[in-house]
Amino acid sequence: DAKTTQPPSMDCAEGRAANLPCNHSTISGNEYVYWYRQIHSQGPQYIIHGLKNNETNEMASLIITEDRKSSTLILPHATLRDTAVYYCIVRFSTGTASKLTFGTGTRLQVTL
Amino acid sequence: DSGVTQTPKHLITATGQRVTLRCSPRSGDLSVYWYQQSLDQGLQFLIQYYNGEERAKGNILERFSAQQFPDLHSELNLSSLELGDSALYFCASSRGATADEQFFGPGTRLTVL
Numbered sequence: 001d002a003k004t005t006q007p008p009s010m011d012c013a014e015g016r017a018a019n020l021p022c023n024h025s026t027i028s029g030n031e032y033v034y035w036y037r038q039i040h041s042q043g044p045q046y047i048i049h050g051l052k053n054n055e056t057n058e059m060a061s062l063i064i065t066e067d068r069k070s071s072t073l074i075l076p077h078a079t080l081r082d083t084a085v086y087y088c089i090v091r092f093s094t095g096t097a098s099k100l101t102f103g104t105g106t107r108l109q110v111t112l
Numbered sequence: 113d114s115g116v117t118q119t120p121k122h123l124i125t126a127t128g129q130r131v132t133l134r135c136s137p138r139s140g141d142l143s144v145y146w147y148q149q150s151l152d153q154g155l156q157f158l159i160q161y162y163n164g165e166e167r168a169k170g171n172i173l174e175r176f177s178a179q180q181f182p183d184l185h186s187e188l189n190l191s192s193l194e195l196g197d198s199a200l201y202f203c204a205s206s207r208g209a210t211a212d213e214q215f216f217g218p219g220t221r222l223t224v225l
Contacts, residue, residue, distance in 0.1 A: 034212070043114065043202050043216025044155070087155075097168035098210040099145070102155035 004088045009107040012082075018075040020106050022088030025069040031092055033064060035073045036100070037084040044087065044102075047073065078110045115139065116217035118203050124223045130191040133220045137184055137205030143167070144186040145206075145214060146178055150199035161186055162209040193224045 005023040012018040024033065034049040048055055048062045050071075055062045061074040075082055087105040091098070115138035125131055137144050146158040157170035161180035172178075175193075180186045190197060200221050204214040 032212075038155075041200060041219065041221075043116070043204070043219055044214075045114075045216065046213040049212055096209055097160055097162075098143070098206065098214070099157040099160060099168050099170060100147075100214065101157065102147075104154060 004090055004103050006086075006088050006103060006106045008104065009109070011109050011111060012075075012078045014079055014110055014112055015077055018078040018082065018108055018110070020073040020075075020086050020088075020108065021070065022073070023070045024088070024090045027068050027090050031090050033062065033068075033071050034089040034091065034100070035060070035062065036087045036089065036102075037082075038087070038105075039081075039084040044100075047086075078108075080110050080112070082108065083110045084108060114215040114217060116203060116205050116215050118201075118217040118220050120220060121218065122221050122223075124225065125193060126225055127193055127195060129193050129224075130189065131193065131222065133188040133190070133201050133203075133222075135186045135188070135203030135205075135217060137186070137203075138215055141205035141207055141215070142184065143206045143209055143211065143214075144180055144184070145204040146172075146186070146188050147202040147204065147216075148199050149202065149219075150196075153199075155202075158188070160209075167209055190222070195224050198222055198224045 035047040036044040064071045085105040117136045158172040160168040204216045
């Protein structure tokens with residue numbers, strides 16, 4: 001699986017959009033970009049994933065650049081409950097197995 | 113609540129001992145995954161089972177073993193425990209072997225003294 005690079009920490013004011021970047025310059029054509037988050041020491045939680053088109057769900061939007069070498073997770077209206085470590089993961093979504101390789105993630109602090 | 117349950121929540125034991133961590137996946141999920149989260153190594157994939165069969169293996173130590181039973185629950189056995197095995201152990205489950213979304217349990221915090 002391709003390696004990802006994320007900033008170690010970011011701050012965001014409550015109510016504003018949080019834009020979390022991820023670099024995955026060695027991504028291959030059939031690897032997907034996944035985002036998970038971990039609030040305090042709870043189990044990680046799936047947020048969204050995509051291949052090359054932008055994706056949106058009830059939690060967030062995922063913007064993937066045309067060359068697929070980087071992506072941005074957007075939380076449109078961050079709340080205090082969005083304070084967490086956000087992990088960008090690249091992996092194949094086919095085959096016979098499905099492990100997640102977590103990096104160090106971005107610690108997002110949402111403040112009043 | 114993800115629907116994945118793990119027991120026990122906390123476990124304190126001594127070096128050299130053996131422990132068993134238990135995981136019950138969400139109803140209908142056939143895959144179970146085990147992850148270890150320690151302060152120095154971060155979140156690491158250990159092993160995946162799908163419908164009772166081992167599907168993928170990560171950096172799981174030889175002292176660790178796992179299995180998935182016919183009722184789909186899984187157990188992670190840790191033996192000859194060392195101080196460095198102290199960590200949070202998460203179990204996750206998913207519908208298929210390559211599902212996009214894995215649902216994580218609350219974890220078992222293991223402390224080895």
